[in-house]
Amino acid sequence: MARKITEKSEIKRLEKIFQALPRNKLETAQGLIVQAARHRVRLDYLWRDIQGNGETEQFCQSERTEPYERKRPVSELYTSTDSNYLKIMAKLLDLVPDEQERSKLAEFLNGDG
Numbered sequence: 001m002a003r004k005i006t007e008k009s010e011i012k013r014l015e016k017i018f019q020a021l022p023r024n025k026l027e028t029a030q031g032l033i034v035q036a037a038r039h040r041v042r043l044d045y046l047w048r049d050i051q052g053n054g055e056t057e058q059f060c061q062s063e064r065t066e067p068y069e070r071k072r073p074v075s076e077l078y079t080s081t082d083s084n085y086l087k088i089m090a091k092l093l094d095l096v097p098d099e100q101e102r103s104k105l106a107e108f109l110n111g112d113g
Helices: 007-017 023-053 073-094 099-110
Strands: 056-059 068-071
Touching: 007 023, 007 099, 023 073, 068 073, 073 099
Parallel strands: none
Antiparallel strands: 056 068
16 A cells, blocks of 8 residues: 655655755745645545545435436546646746756656656
8 A cells, every 4th residue: 555645745755856946946836835745645635535435426316316327526626636736746847947857857756756
């Protein structure tokens, strides 16, 4: 079983990855790092729920209607949180001044550094 991601450990991981940013950009990045960490923790939590309970569920509006299969609300939350996380990470990568370094960092992050 994979280790549980904490906000603190994820902030530390991202700060290490982006430590080479120029000081003024690192200060700007700090808020993005915190938000990215929060999103990653939430994604981990939501993914565990989806793995345990599935993406869909039987749902019924009332006792008089037949149940039907629908996407679980947690699946919708996962999708929107993942989209927001990717946008935040793209903004962080945009702060890296060197194209080659940005490319290496993107590869590293995609490999779950």
